[in-house]
Amino acid sequence: xxxxxxxxxxxxxxxxxxxxxxxxxxxxxxxxxxxxxxxxxxxxxxxxxxxxxxxxxxxxxxxxxxxxxxxxxxxxxxxxxxxxxxxxxxxxxxxxxxxxxxxxxxxxxxxxxxxxxxxxxxxxxxxxxxxxxxxxxxxxxxxxxxxxxxxxxxxxxxxxxxxxxxxxxxxxxxxxxxxxxxxxxxxxxxxxxxxxxxxxxxxxxxxxxxxxxxxxxxxxxxxxxxxxxxxxxxxxxxxxxxxxxxxxxxxxxxxxxxxxxxxxxxxxxxxxxxxxxxxxxxxxxxxxxxxxxxxxxxxxxxxxxxxxxxxxxxxxxxxxxxxxxxxxxxxxxx
Amino acid sequence: xxxxxxxxxxxxxxxxxxxxxxxxxxxxxxxxxxxxxxxxxxxxxxxxxxxxxxxxxxxxxxxxxxxxxxxxxxxxxxxxxxxxxxxxxxxxxxxxxxxxxxxxxxxxxxxxxxxxxxxxxxxxxxxxxxxxxxxxxxxxxxxxxxxxxxxxxxxxxxxxxxxxxxxxxxxxxxxxxxxxxxxxxxxxxxxxxxxxxxxxxxxxxxxxxxxxxxxxxxxxxxxxxxxxxxxxxxxxxxxxxxxxxxxxxxxxxxxxxxxxxxxxxxxxxxxxxxxxxxxxxxxxxxxxxxxxxxxxxxxxxxxxxxx
Numbered sequence: 001x002x003x004x005x006x007x008x009x010x011x012x013x014x015x016x017x018x019x020x021x022x023x024x025x026x027x028x029x030x031x032x033x034x035x036x037x038x039x040x041x042x043x044x045x046x047x048x049x050x051x052x053x054x055x056x057x058x059x060x061x062x063x064x065x066x067x068x069x070x071x072x073x074x075x076x077x078x079x080x081x082x083x084x085x086x087x088x089x090x091x092x093x094x095x096x097x098x099x100x101x102x103x104x105x106x107x108x109x110x111x112x113x114x115x116x117x118x119x120x121x122x123x124x125x126x127x128x129x130x131x132x133x134x135x136x137x138x139x140x141x142x143x144x145x146x147x148x149x150x151x152x153x154x155x156x157x158x159x160x161x162x163x164x165x166x167x168x169x170x171x172x173x174x175x176x177x178x179x180x181x182x183x184x185x186x187x188x189x190x191x192x193x194x195x196x197x198x199x200x201x202x203x204x205x206x207x208x209x210x211x212x213x214x215x216x217x218x219x220x221x222x223x224x225x226x227x228x229x230x231x232x233x234x235x236x237x238x239x240x241x242x243x244x245x246x247x248x249x250x251x252x253x254x255x256x257x258x259x260x261x262x263x264x265x266x267x268x269x270x271x272x273x274x275x276x277x278x279x280x281x282x283x284x285x286x287x288x289x290x291x292x293x294x295x296x297x298x299x300x301x302x303x304x305x306x307x308x309x310x311x312x313x314x315x316x317x318x319x320x321x322x323x324x325x326x327x328x329x330x331x332x333x334x
Numbered sequence: 335x336x337x338x339x340x341x342x343x344x345x346x347x348x349x350x351x352x353x354x355x356x357x358x359x360x361x362x363x364x365x366x367x368x369x370x371x372x373x374x375x376x377x378x379x380x381x382x383x384x385x386x387x388x389x390x391x392x393x394x395x396x397x398x399x400x401x402x403x404x405x406x407x408x409x410x411x412x413x414x415x416x417x418x419x420x421x422x423x424x425x426x427x428x429x430x431x432x433x434x435x436x437x438x439x440x441x442x443x444x445x446x447x448x449x450x451x452x453x454x455x456x457x458x459x460x461x462x463x464x465x466x467x468x469x470x471x472x473x474x475x476x477x478x479x480x481x482x483x484x485x486x487x488x489x490x491x492x493x494x495x496x497x498x499x500x501x502x503x504x505x506x507x508x509x510x511x512x513x514x515x516x517x518x519x520x521x522x523x524x525x526x527x528x529x530x531x532x533x534x535x536x537x538x539x540x541x542x543x544x545x546x547x548x549x550x551x552x553x554x555x556x557x558x559x560x561x562x563x564x565x566x567x568x569x570x571x572x573x574x575x576x577x578x579x580x581x582x583x584x585x586x587x588x589x590x591x592x593x594x595x596x597x598x599x600x601x602x603x604x605x606x607x608x609x610x611x612x613x614x615x616x617x618x619x620x621x622x623x624x625x626x627x628x629x630x631x632x633x634x635x636x637x638x639x640x641x
Contacts, residue, residue, distance in 0.1 A: 014475065015478060015482055018479045022479065138618070141572070141625060143579070145579050146610070153607065268484035271484055271487065272487045273486070275486070275487070275580070294491070294582075302494070306487065309483070310482050310483050313484065
C-alpha cells in the first residue's frame with residue numbers, strides 16, 4: 001500500500017515537471033510580454049527593457065526556468081504583475097470561494113446523480129429511464145455560462161428568490177474565520193450570515209453541477225445495469241436476501257467503483273467550469289484570478305494557477321485510486 | 335436482458351451467414367434506433383442550412399437597415415417585425431439572416447478544430463502505436479500531461495497566448511485540446527492490434543511495417559476514431575462558445591458565429607434576451623445532434639452492443 005502510494009507520487013513528478021516546462025516556455029514566447037502589458041502599448045523600448053531586467057525576463061529562458069523552478073518548489077511563485085501581491089497568497093485567499101462553490105456543485109451532483117442513475121437502471125427501457133438518458137444528453141449540451149444566465153434571469157431577476165451575484169450581501173457583517181462563508185457563519189454562530197451565504201451559493205452551484213450531474217447519472221446507470229445482470233446478484237436474490245441488502249451490499253457496492261473514478265475526474269472539470277460560472281455570478285474565486293491573469297498577461301499568476309490546478313487534479317485522482325481498496329477489497333494495490 | 339442479448343447474437347450470426355459485414359450490420363441497427371435517427375436528422379438539417387446559408391438567408395450578415403437603425407437607441411433594440419422574423423441585432427442588422435449564416439461559421443469552427451485535432455492526433459497515435467518503445471513513452475508522456483489539465487483550462491491558456499483575440503486562436507486552442515484525445519484513442523486501438531492474428535500474419539508474410547500500419551492496422555482503428563470525431567464536434571462547438579464568452583473570440587462584429595453572437599449578447603440580456611436565446615438554443619440543439627449521433631454510432635459499432 002505504502003509502496004503503491006510512493007510510486008504513484010513519484011510518477012506525478014515528471015508529469016508536473018513537463019507541464020511546468022510547457023507552461024513556462026510557452027508563456028515566454030509570446031508577443032507583448034508582461035512588461036508591455038504592465039506599462040501599456042506606448043511604453044518606450046528602454047522602459048520595457050528596464051522592467052524586463054527587474055523582472056529577470058532578460059535572461060536566457062533555461063536560466064529563468066531553473067530559477068522559477070527553484071522558487072516554485074519552495075512555494076514562491078513570485079508576485080502578480082497586476083496587483084503586486086504574492087501569487088500564492090492571492091490564490092490562498094481566493095481558494096475557499098472556489099472550493100466552496102465546487103464542493104456544493106459536486107455535492108448536488110452526487111446526491112442527485114447516484115439515486116437517479118440507480119433508478120433509471122432499475123427502470124431500464126421505461127419512461128423514467130428514457131427521460132433520464134435524454135436529460136443527461138441535453139445537460140451536457142447546454143453551455144454552462146448560458147445556463148448560469150438563464151438561472152439568474154429566472155430565479156434572481158424575475159422571481160427574486162435568490163441574489164443575482166456575489167457571495168454575501170453587503171448588509172451582512174460576517175466574521176471571516178476560514179474563508180468558507182457558510183462554514184464561518186456556523187463557527188461564529190452568526191446564523192443569518194450562514195444562511196445569506198447559502199442562498200448566494202444556490203444558483204452558481206446548480207449551474208456548475210449540471211455537467212457532473214449528467215455524467216454521474218450516466219455512469220451510475222451503465223454500471224448498475226452491468227452489475228444487476230451478474231451471476232452473484234442472481235445468487236444473492238435466490239438465497240432469499242432482502243432486496244435492500246442485495247441493493248446495498250451487492251449491487252451498489254460493485255456499481256459505485258466506476259462512479260468513484262468519474263467523481264474524481266469531475267473535480268478537474270469543476271475547476272474549469274468555475275472559471276465560467278464565477279464570471280456569470282461575480283464570485284471572486286480562483287477562476288476570476290485566472291480570467292484576469294489571462295486578459296492582463298500576468299505570467300506568475302497564470303503559471304501558479306495552472307500548475308496548482310494540475311497538481312490538485314493529479315492528487316485527487318491518486319486519492320480516488322486509493323479509495324478503490326476501501327470500496328472493493330478485491331483490488332490489491334501493488 | 336439475456337434474451338435480447340441472445341437475439342442480437344442470433345441476428346449477428348444470421349447476418350454473417352448472409353455475408354453482411356460488421357459495418358453493414360451496425361448500419362442496419364442504426365436505422366432502427368430512434369436516437370440515431372433524431373441525431374442524424376438534426377445534423378443533416380444543420381449541414382444543409384450551413385451549406386446553403388447564403389441562399390436561404392434573406393439578407394447579408396453585414397447589411398444595415400435604416401428602418402431598424404431609426405428605432406435603435408440605448409436600452410432598446412427593435413424586436414421581431416414584418417420582414418425581420420427575429421428582429422434586429424445591436425447594429426441594426428437582420429438577426430434571422432445572421433442566425434442562418436451563423437450555421438456555416440459555427441460548423442466551420444467545429445469541423446476545423448476537430449480536423450486539426452484529428453490529423454495531429456492520428457499522426458501521434460500512429461507513431462506511438464506502431465513503434466512502441468521509447469517513441470511511445472515520450473509521446474504518451476506528453477499527451478498525458480495535456481490530459482492532466484482540464485480541457486477548458488488548457489483551451490483558455492492556449493487562446494490567451496495569442497497577441498489579439500481572433501477566431502483562428504479559438505480554433506487552434508480547441509484543436510490542441512482535441513489532439514491528446516485522438517492520440518490516446520488511436521494508440522490504444524493500435525496496441526490492441528499489434529499482437530492480433532491478422533497483424534502477426536501479414537508481418538510474417540514479410541509485409542513492410544509501413545504497409546502493415548497503414549493498410550492493415552489503421553483501417554481497423556478508424557471506426558472508433560470517427561465515432562470520437564462526431565462527439566468531439568459537439569464539444570468543440572461548446573468549447574469555442576465558452577472561449578468567446580470569456581472574450582477570447584473574434585473582436586470583429588461582422589462575423590456571424592453562434593458562440594460569438596451569444597457572447598456579444600451579454601450587455602443586452604435585460605431588454606433583448608432573444609439575442610442570447612436563439613444562438614444558445616441553436617448551439618444546444620446542434621451539440622445534442624452530434625452527441626446523439628456519435629453515441630448511437632458508438633453503440634452500433636460496439637460488438638458487445640447490449641445497451
